[in-house]
Amino acid sequence: MSRYLSKKYSGLRPYTPGEQPRDMRYVKLNTNESPFPPSPGVLKAVEAECGRLQLYSDPRSAELTAAIAESFGLEPENVLVTNGSDEILNFAFMAFADEEHPMAFPDISYGFYPVFAGLNRVPYVEIPLRGDFSIDPEDYLGIGRGIVIANPNAPTGLCLPLRDIERIVKSNPDNVVVIDEAYVDFGGESAVGLIKECGNLLVCRTFSKSRSMAGARLGFGLGSRELIEDLNRIKYSTNPYNVNRMSAAAGLAAMKEDSYYRENCLEIVAVREETGAALEALGFRVLPSKANFIFAESEKIAGGALYLALKARGILVRHFDKKRIDNFIRVTIGARAQMEEFLNAVNQILKEQT
Numbered sequence: 632m633s634r635y636l637s638k639k640y641s642g643l644r645p646y647t648p649g650e651q652p653r654d655m656r657y658v659k660l661n662t663n664e665s666p667f668p669p670s671p672g673v674l675k676a677v678e679a680e681c682g683r684l685q686l687y688s689d690p691r692s693a694e695l696t697a698a699i700a701e702s703f704g705l706e707p708e709n710v711l712v713t714n715g716s717d718e719i720l721n722f723a724f725m726a727f728a729d730e731e732h733p734m735a736f737p738d739i740s741y742g743f744y745p746v747f748a749g750l751n752r753v754p755y756v757e758i759p760l761r762g763d764f765s766i767d768p769e770d771y772l773g774i775g776r777g778i779v780i781a782n783p784n785a786p787t788g789l790c791l792p793l794r795d796i797e798r799i800v801k802s803n804p805d806n807v808v809v810i811d812e813a814y815v816d817f818g819g820e821s822a823v824g825l826i827k828e829c830g831n832l833l834v835c836r837t838f839s840k841s842r843s844m845a846g847a848r849l850g851f852g853l854g855s856r857e858l859i860e861d862l863n864r865i866k867y868s869t870n871p872y873n874v875n876r877m878s879a880a881a882g883l884a885a886m887k888e889d890s891y892y893r894e895n896c897l898e899i900v901a902v903r904e905e906t907g908a909a910l911e912a913l914g915f916r917v918l919p920s921k922a923n924f925i926f927a928e929s930e931k932i933a934g935g936a937l938y939l940a941l942k943a944r945g946i947l948v949r950h951f952d953k954k955r956i957d958n959f960i961r962v963t964i965g966a967r968a969q970m971e972e973f974l975n976a977v978n979q980i981l982k983e984q985t
């Protein structure tokens with residue numbers, strides 16, 4: 632830390648991204664990326680856009696915004712496209728959270744929420760998940776705080792039914808409720824249908840997981856015209872050209888090839904169910920996931936030890952050194968062949984244990 636760093640950031644604890652090591656080739660199952668490449672139209676669109684890089688991108692991302700709006704039965708005024716969904720989440724903290732609107736989110740969830748709260752110096756409470764790692768909706772009813780819930784949640788993969796989300800949103804009309812739907816395409820129920828009735832609901836989505844575009848950094852928020860206007864106020868005060876030309880073109884092309892991505896999601900769901908069953912057959916407890924990852928633990932080996940043993944065999948998964956979940960590993964669902972390699976390695980590791 633230099634002596635110039637502003638005091639307001641001296642206590643900030645930044646987010647720790649999943650590792651991206653370069654020392655060898657890994658079977659990479661640690662950051663919930665898609666095993667499938669983007670659709671063919673995306674490659675063409677990006678190539679065409681490269682020849683126009685001397686020009687600024689469209690600050691409104693008008694074509695992509697319109698395509699997203701149409702696909703959800705909303706108006707372009709209900710959509711804001713951002714540099715990954717991390718950006719829309721940060722914008723939401725900047726716009727809607729403060730001393731008068733403190734935040735609440737589950738104690739076990741996306742690790743960026745407390746970081747955004749810290750960055751924006753917003754008070755927050757972390758509400759404990761139940762013993763089975765599910766969210767108790769009662770904990771959020773009428774709590775008079777802003778709320779962020781990932782649904783499905785990460786890293787558990789567990790889903791809250793839409794009727795519970797609806798109760799939470801409607802019981803907190805004086806605060807914004809953010810539903811982070813990064814993983815909804817793998818089997819969750821979306822809250823987008825509530826936007827027309829609920830002026831305090833912001834739904835966040837990303838192209839990073841189900842749309843094979845983590846490297847493009849593309850996400851978006853959906854909400855009432857007024858909420859999107861507020862978020863635009865933040866955007867135009869930080870970086871009007873937050874989405875670059877290539878990513879906007881890639882996103883638009885992806886919207887036009889939706890069936891490719893839907894089929895990939897079905898395949899990932901099928902492989903997820905097979906992998907979960909195989910882990911259970913090896914004695915693991917596997918939480919019922921609706922995401923593109925599974926969260927599992929075994930009594931036979933500690934989560935940290937399993938993570939290291941897998942890494943030594945060239946397989947990367949995610950381990951969180953955090954109370955209550957430190958015996959678990961989170962495994963991204965990759966291609967079928969990758970999951971076979973993973974399962975073989977787990978099998979070997981367990982055998983060597985005894």
Ligand SMILES: *Cc1c(COP(=O)(O)O)cnc(C)c1O
Nearest residue numbers: 715716717741781813837839850
């Ligand atoms: C991956 C993820 C995001 C962020 O995705 P971007 O790559 O920034 O679009 C947001 N929320 C959750 C819960 C995630 O897992």
